[in-house]
Amino acid sequence: MKFNYKKLSLFLLLPLLTSCGSTNKIKYDKEDYRLTMEFKDETFAIEQITDLHYGCYSNIEEMNNFVKNKLIDKDADLLILTGDSFLSATKNIVDNLISLLDEIGIPYAFTYGNHDLQGNYPYYYINEKLMESKVAKFIDYKDDDLDGLANYYIDLVDNDKTYYRLYIIDSNSYYFSNFTYKYDVIHDDQLEFIKEVSKDNVKGLAFFHIPLVEYVDAYNGYKEGKYEGFGDNFEASCIGYKNNGAFDIFKEANILGTFVGHDHLNYSSIDYNGMILSYGVKSSKEIYNDDEILGYKKITLNKNEEGFSLSNIENVFLSYE
Numbered sequence: 001m002k003f004n005y006k007k008l009s010l011f012l013l014l015p016l017l018t019s020c021g022s023t024n025k026i027k028y029d030k031e032d033y034r035l036t037m038e039f040k041d042e043t044f045a046i047e048q049i050t051d052l053h054y055g056c057y058s059n060i061e062e063m064n065n066f067v068k069n070k071l072i073d074k075d076a077d078l079l080i081l082t083g084d085s086f087l088s089a090t091k092n093i094v095d096n097l098i099s100l101l102d103e104i105g106i107p108y109a110f111t112y113g114n115h116d117l118q119g120n121y122p123y124y125y126i127n128e129k130l131m132e133s134k135v136a137k138f139i140d141y142k143d144d145d146l147d148g149l150a151n152y153y154i155d156l157v158d159n160d161k162t163y164y165r166l167y168i169i170d171s172n173s174y175y176f177s178n179f180t181y182k183y184d185v186i187h188d189d190q191l192e193f194i195k196e197v198s199k200d201n202v203k204g205l206a207f208f209h210i211p212l213v214e215y216v217d218a219y220n221g222y223k224e225g226k227y228e229g230f231g232d233n234f235e236a237s238c239i240g241y242k243n244n245g246a247f248d249i250f251k252e253a254n255i256l257g258t259f260v261g262h263d264h265l266n267y268s269s270i271d272y273n274g275m276i277l278s279y280g281v282k283s284s285k286e287i288y289n290d291d292e293i294l295g296y297k298k299i300t301l302n303k304n305e306e307g308f309s310l311s312n313i314e315n316v317f318l319s320y321e
Helices: 010-017 060-071 091-104 125-132 188-200 214-223 246-252
Strands: 034-038 043-049 078-082 108-111 151-158 161-169 174-177 180-183 204-207 255-260 269-272 275-279 295-302 313-317
Touching: 043 161, 060 091, 078 161, 078 255, 091 125, 108 161, 151 188, 161 188, 188 246, 214 269, 214 275, 246 255, 246 275, 255 295
Parallel strands: 034 151, 043 078, 078 108, 161 204, 204 255, 255 275
Antiparallel strands: 043 295, 151 161, 174 180, 269 275, 295 313
16 A cells, blocks of 8 residues: 555645756765764664654644654664655644654654655755754755755764764655656665765665665565565565666665665565665554554664674564554
8 A cells, every 4th residue: 555645736746846956066075964973882773763744634742742752762872764754744844843853852864755845845944944953963955966855974983983874865756757657766876975985885774765676576585585584564665666776886885784664564674685675664653554563663783793684673663552
Protein backbone atom coordinates (compact mmCIF):
# COMPACT_ATOMS: atom_id res chain seq x y z
CA MET A 1 0.00 0.00 0.00
CA LYS A 2 1.49 3.33 -0.98
CA PHE A 3 -0.07 6.77 -0.47
CA ASN A 4 -1.01 8.27 -3.85
CA TYR A 5 0.22 11.85 -3.93
CA LYS A 6 -1.70 12.43 -7.19
CA LYS A 7 -4.78 12.96 -5.06
CA LEU A 8 -3.19 15.98 -3.44
CA SER A 9 -4.26 19.44 -4.53
CA LEU A 10 -2.19 21.36 -7.07
CA PHE A 11 -0.69 23.75 -4.56
CA LEU A 12 1.04 20.85 -2.86
CA LEU A 13 2.69 19.78 -6.11
CA LEU A 14 3.96 23.17 -7.19
CA PRO A 15 7.20 23.01 -5.14
CA LEU A 16 8.06 19.76 -6.92
CA LEU A 17 7.41 21.13 -10.37
CA THR A 18 9.16 24.47 -10.11
CA SER A 19 12.73 25.46 -9.42
CA CYS A 20 13.13 28.00 -6.65
CA GLY A 21 16.90 28.20 -6.56
CA SER A 22 19.30 30.71 -8.04
CA THR A 23 20.53 30.19 -11.59
CA ASN A 24 24.04 31.21 -10.47
CA LYS A 25 25.24 28.08 -8.71
CA ILE A 26 28.36 28.02 -6.55
CA LYS A 27 30.62 25.02 -6.03
CA TYR A 28 31.46 24.89 -2.35
CA ASP A 29 34.38 22.97 -0.90
CA LYS A 30 33.55 19.57 0.59
CA GLU A 31 34.65 20.85 4.01
CA ASP A 32 31.83 23.38 3.89
CA TYR A 33 29.38 20.48 4.26
CA ARG A 34 31.16 18.95 7.25
CA LEU A 35 29.77 18.96 10.77
CA THR A 36 31.33 17.22 13.76
CA MET A 37 30.14 15.59 16.95
CA GLU A 38 32.24 14.23 19.79
CA PHE A 39 32.56 10.45 20.09
CA LYS A 40 33.56 10.74 23.74
CA ASP A 41 32.43 7.41 25.17
CA GLU A 42 33.02 3.89 23.93
CA THR A 43 29.62 3.83 22.20
CA PHE A 44 27.55 6.34 20.23
CA ALA A 45 23.77 5.79 19.99
CA ILE A 46 21.76 6.87 16.95
CA GLU A 47 17.97 6.79 16.79
CA GLN A 48 16.55 6.71 13.27
CA ILE A 49 13.07 8.25 13.05
CA THR A 50 11.19 8.05 9.78
CA ASP A 51 7.89 8.90 8.10
CA LEU A 52 6.25 10.96 10.81
CA HIS A 53 3.98 12.70 8.25
CA TYR A 54 3.01 15.71 10.34
CA GLY A 55 0.25 17.44 8.37
CA CYS A 56 -2.87 19.56 8.48
CA TYR A 57 -4.97 16.41 9.07
CA SER A 58 -2.89 15.37 12.11
CA ASN A 59 -3.83 15.59 15.75
CA ILE A 60 -0.76 17.68 16.55
CA GLU A 61 -1.15 17.56 20.32
CA GLU A 62 -1.46 13.77 20.28
CA MET A 63 1.52 13.36 17.96
CA ASN A 64 3.66 15.72 20.02
CA ASN A 65 2.85 13.77 23.15
CA PHE A 66 3.84 10.50 21.49
CA VAL A 67 7.09 11.92 20.08
CA LYS A 68 8.13 13.60 23.31
CA ASN A 69 7.11 10.96 25.83
CA LYS A 70 7.49 7.68 23.94
CA LEU A 71 9.29 7.92 20.63
CA ILE A 72 12.45 9.73 21.67
CA ASP A 73 15.09 7.65 23.43
CA LYS A 74 16.52 10.10 25.93
CA ASP A 75 19.80 8.17 25.92
CA ALA A 76 20.35 8.71 22.19
CA ASP A 77 23.33 10.82 21.20
CA LEU A 78 21.83 11.75 17.84
CA LEU A 79 18.42 11.54 16.20
CA ILE A 80 18.29 11.19 12.41
CA LEU A 81 15.01 11.89 10.61
CA THR A 82 15.08 10.06 7.28
CA GLY A 83 12.34 11.83 5.39
CA ASP A 84 8.60 12.41 5.12
CA SER A 85 8.51 14.23 8.41
CA PHE A 86 5.82 16.38 6.76
CA LEU A 87 2.98 15.97 4.28
CA SER A 88 0.36 18.58 3.47
CA ALA A 89 1.81 20.72 6.24
CA THR A 90 1.92 24.45 6.93
CA LYS A 91 4.58 26.78 8.29
CA ASN A 92 3.07 26.41 11.77
CA ILE A 93 3.29 22.63 11.58
CA VAL A 94 6.93 22.78 10.49
CA ASP A 95 7.66 25.25 13.28
CA ASN A 96 5.89 22.96 15.75
CA LEU A 97 8.05 19.91 15.07
CA ILE A 98 11.32 21.83 15.00
CA SER A 99 10.39 23.59 18.25
CA LEU A 100 9.48 20.25 19.82
CA LEU A 101 12.81 18.69 18.86
CA ASP A 102 14.65 21.77 20.08
CA GLU A 103 12.80 21.51 23.39
CA ILE A 104 13.76 17.85 23.75
CA GLY A 105 17.34 18.97 23.23
CA ILE A 106 18.97 15.89 21.66
CA PRO A 107 20.97 16.82 18.53
CA TYR A 108 19.13 15.80 15.38
CA ALA A 109 19.90 15.52 11.68
CA PHE A 110 17.27 15.85 8.96
CA THR A 111 16.89 14.79 5.38
CA TYR A 112 14.02 14.89 2.94
CA GLY A 113 11.53 12.33 1.69
CA ASN A 114 9.28 12.55 -1.32
CA HIS A 115 6.51 14.31 0.63
CA ASP A 116 8.27 16.97 2.72
CA LEU A 117 7.96 19.70 0.09
CA GLN A 118 4.25 19.04 -0.46
CA GLY A 119 3.17 21.78 1.92
CA ASN A 120 2.03 25.36 2.07
CA TYR A 121 5.42 27.03 2.55
CA PRO A 122 8.31 28.23 0.38
CA TYR A 123 10.77 25.75 -1.09
CA TYR A 124 13.57 26.53 1.40
CA TYR A 125 11.40 27.12 4.45
CA ILE A 126 12.28 23.89 6.27
CA ASN A 127 16.00 24.41 5.67
CA GLU A 128 15.85 27.98 6.93
CA LYS A 129 14.16 26.89 10.14
CA LEU A 130 16.65 24.06 10.66
CA MET A 131 19.57 26.43 10.14
CA GLU A 132 18.12 28.68 12.85
CA SER A 133 17.93 25.81 15.33
CA LYS A 134 20.63 25.55 18.01
CA VAL A 135 20.05 21.79 18.30
CA ALA A 136 19.75 20.61 14.69
CA LYS A 137 22.86 19.20 13.02
CA PHE A 138 22.10 20.54 9.57
CA ILE A 139 23.79 22.55 6.86
CA ASP A 140 22.76 23.58 3.35
CA TYR A 141 23.54 26.35 0.87
CA LYS A 142 20.76 27.91 -1.17
CA ASP A 143 23.08 28.68 -4.06
CA ASP A 144 25.17 25.51 -4.18
CA ASP A 145 25.51 23.30 -7.23
CA LEU A 146 24.33 20.06 -5.61
CA ASP A 147 20.90 18.61 -6.34
CA GLY A 148 18.61 18.13 -3.39
CA LEU A 149 18.21 20.04 -0.14
CA ALA A 150 20.32 17.92 2.20
CA ASN A 151 23.85 16.88 1.26
CA TYR A 152 26.18 16.95 4.23
CA TYR A 153 28.09 14.72 6.58
CA ILE A 154 28.70 14.45 10.30
CA ASP A 155 32.10 13.21 11.46
CA LEU A 156 32.16 11.53 14.87
CA VAL A 157 35.52 12.51 16.31
CA ASP A 158 37.66 12.14 19.40
CA ASN A 159 41.11 13.71 19.76
CA ASP A 160 41.08 14.73 16.09
CA LYS A 161 40.43 11.17 14.92
CA THR A 162 37.26 10.49 12.93
CA TYR A 163 35.76 7.14 13.91
CA TYR A 164 32.61 7.22 11.79
CA ARG A 165 31.14 9.44 9.09
CA LEU A 166 27.38 9.84 8.79
CA TYR A 167 26.25 10.86 5.29
CA ILE A 168 22.92 12.70 5.28
CA ILE A 169 21.61 12.57 1.72
CA ASP A 170 18.52 13.83 -0.11
CA SER A 171 17.24 11.01 -2.35
CA ASN A 172 14.98 13.60 -4.02
CA SER A 173 11.28 13.02 -4.68
CA TYR A 174 9.79 12.16 -8.08
CA TYR A 175 10.98 11.53 -11.59
CA PHE A 176 8.44 12.86 -14.08
CA SER A 177 8.23 11.50 -17.63
CA ASN A 178 5.37 11.42 -20.14
CA PHE A 179 2.90 12.80 -17.58
CA THR A 180 3.60 9.97 -15.15
CA TYR A 181 5.93 9.71 -12.18
CA LYS A 182 8.25 7.27 -10.54
CA TYR A 183 10.35 7.73 -7.44
CA ASP A 184 13.64 9.55 -7.90
CA VAL A 185 17.18 8.53 -6.98
CA ILE A 186 20.28 10.11 -5.51
CA HIS A 187 21.59 12.13 -8.45
CA ASP A 188 24.97 11.70 -10.11
CA ASP A 189 26.36 14.99 -8.80
CA GLN A 190 25.48 13.93 -5.25
CA LEU A 191 27.28 10.63 -5.78
CA GLU A 192 30.34 12.48 -7.06
CA PHE A 193 30.22 14.58 -3.90
CA ILE A 194 30.24 11.40 -1.77
CA LYS A 195 33.19 10.05 -3.75
CA GLU A 196 35.11 13.27 -3.11
CA VAL A 197 34.31 13.34 0.62
CA SER A 198 35.21 9.67 1.12
CA LYS A 199 38.75 9.82 -0.27
CA ASP A 200 40.15 9.48 3.26
CA ASN A 201 38.35 6.10 3.53
CA VAL A 202 36.66 6.77 6.89
CA LYS A 203 34.03 4.12 7.55
CA GLY A 204 30.55 5.52 7.16
CA LEU A 205 26.80 5.06 7.26
CA ALA A 206 24.35 6.71 4.85
CA PHE A 207 20.88 8.01 5.72
CA PHE A 208 18.31 8.89 3.07
CA HIS A 209 14.67 8.15 2.20
CA ILE A 210 14.03 6.19 -1.01
CA PRO A 211 15.62 2.72 -1.03
CA LEU A 212 18.25 1.69 -3.55
CA VAL A 213 17.23 -0.84 -6.19
CA GLU A 214 19.41 -3.42 -4.40
CA TYR A 215 16.91 -3.52 -1.53
CA VAL A 216 14.70 -5.77 -3.68
CA ASP A 217 17.39 -8.36 -4.38
CA ALA A 218 18.61 -8.19 -0.80
CA TYR A 219 15.22 -9.04 0.65
CA ASN A 220 14.53 -11.81 -1.86
CA GLY A 221 17.91 -13.34 -1.07
CA TYR A 222 17.31 -12.99 2.66
CA LYS A 223 14.01 -14.88 2.41
CA GLU A 224 15.78 -17.60 0.40
CA GLY A 225 18.49 -17.91 3.06
CA LYS A 226 21.18 -16.41 0.87
CA TYR A 227 21.83 -13.35 3.06
CA GLU A 228 21.80 -12.84 6.80
CA GLY A 229 19.37 -10.39 8.31
CA PHE A 230 16.39 -9.80 10.55
CA GLY A 231 13.02 -8.11 10.37
CA ASP A 232 10.47 -8.38 7.60
CA ASN A 233 8.91 -6.49 4.70
CA PHE A 234 5.15 -6.51 4.29
CA GLU A 235 4.97 -4.36 1.17
CA ALA A 236 6.95 -4.16 -2.06
CA SER A 237 10.00 -1.92 -1.98
CA CYS A 238 9.18 1.35 -3.76
CA ILE A 239 12.63 1.94 -5.18
CA GLY A 240 14.00 4.71 -7.37
CA TYR A 241 13.30 4.68 -11.09
CA LYS A 242 16.76 3.49 -12.17
CA ASN A 243 20.00 1.97 -11.01
CA ASN A 244 22.70 4.61 -11.37
CA GLY A 245 25.40 2.72 -9.53
CA ALA A 246 24.85 4.24 -6.08
CA PHE A 247 25.41 0.94 -4.28
CA ASP A 248 28.83 0.40 -5.87
CA ILE A 249 29.84 4.00 -5.19
CA PHE A 250 28.78 3.62 -1.58
CA LYS A 251 30.91 0.49 -1.22
CA GLU A 252 33.91 2.28 -2.70
CA ALA A 253 33.27 5.10 -0.23
CA ASN A 254 33.53 2.62 2.68
CA ILE A 255 29.87 3.06 3.56
CA LEU A 256 29.01 -0.01 5.63
CA GLY A 257 25.27 0.51 6.01
CA THR A 258 22.36 2.45 4.51
CA PHE A 259 19.21 3.43 6.40
CA VAL A 260 16.03 4.47 4.60
CA GLY A 261 12.30 4.94 5.20
CA HIS A 262 9.55 5.37 2.60
CA ASP A 263 7.89 1.92 2.84
CA HIS A 264 5.88 1.98 6.05
CA LEU A 265 5.42 -1.76 6.51
CA ASN A 266 9.06 -2.72 6.00
CA TYR A 267 11.60 -2.98 8.81
CA SER A 268 14.22 -5.46 7.60
CA SER A 269 18.00 -5.16 7.97
CA ILE A 270 20.03 -7.34 5.61
CA ASP A 271 23.77 -7.89 5.16
CA TYR A 272 23.95 -7.69 1.37
CA ASN A 273 27.30 -8.19 -0.36
CA GLY A 274 29.26 -6.42 2.34
CA MET A 275 26.81 -3.61 3.08
CA ILE A 276 23.83 -3.58 5.43
CA LEU A 277 20.63 -2.40 3.75
CA SER A 278 18.20 -1.38 6.46
CA TYR A 279 14.69 0.02 6.67
CA GLY A 280 13.77 2.27 9.56
CA VAL A 281 10.68 1.55 11.62
CA LYS A 282 7.64 3.71 10.82
CA SER A 283 7.52 6.29 13.57
CA SER A 284 3.89 7.44 13.55
CA LYS A 285 0.38 6.25 12.73
CA GLU A 286 -0.15 8.84 10.00
CA ILE A 287 -1.15 7.88 6.40
CA TYR A 288 -0.94 4.09 6.86
CA ASN A 289 0.83 1.76 9.25
CA ASP A 290 0.66 -1.48 11.18
CA ASP A 291 0.30 -0.88 14.91
CA GLU A 292 2.67 -3.79 15.52
CA ILE A 293 5.38 -2.07 13.46
CA LEU A 294 5.67 1.33 15.09
CA GLY A 295 8.76 2.83 16.68
CA TYR A 296 12.34 3.50 15.63
CA LYS A 297 15.64 1.93 14.61
CA LYS A 298 18.47 2.02 17.16
CA ILE A 299 22.04 2.00 15.84
CA THR A 300 24.89 1.61 18.31
CA LEU A 301 28.40 2.44 17.14
CA ASN A 302 31.35 1.02 19.06
CA LYS A 303 34.47 3.12 18.98
CA ASN A 304 36.94 0.27 18.80
CA GLU A 305 35.07 -2.08 16.47
CA GLU A 306 36.77 -2.54 13.12
CA GLY A 307 33.56 -3.05 11.14
CA PHE A 308 29.82 -2.68 11.38
CA SER A 309 27.38 -5.58 11.57
CA LEU A 310 23.75 -6.52 12.13
CA SER A 311 24.50 -6.74 15.84
CA ASN A 312 24.84 -2.93 15.87
CA ILE A 313 21.19 -2.51 14.85
CA GLU A 314 17.95 -3.00 16.76
CA ASN A 315 14.27 -2.50 15.93
CA VAL A 316 12.46 -0.83 18.83
CA PHE A 317 8.67 -1.21 18.79
CA LEU A 318 6.31 1.00 20.74
CA SER A 319 2.65 1.22 21.61
CA TYR A 320 1.00 4.44 20.46
CA GLU A 321 -1.48 4.42 23.33
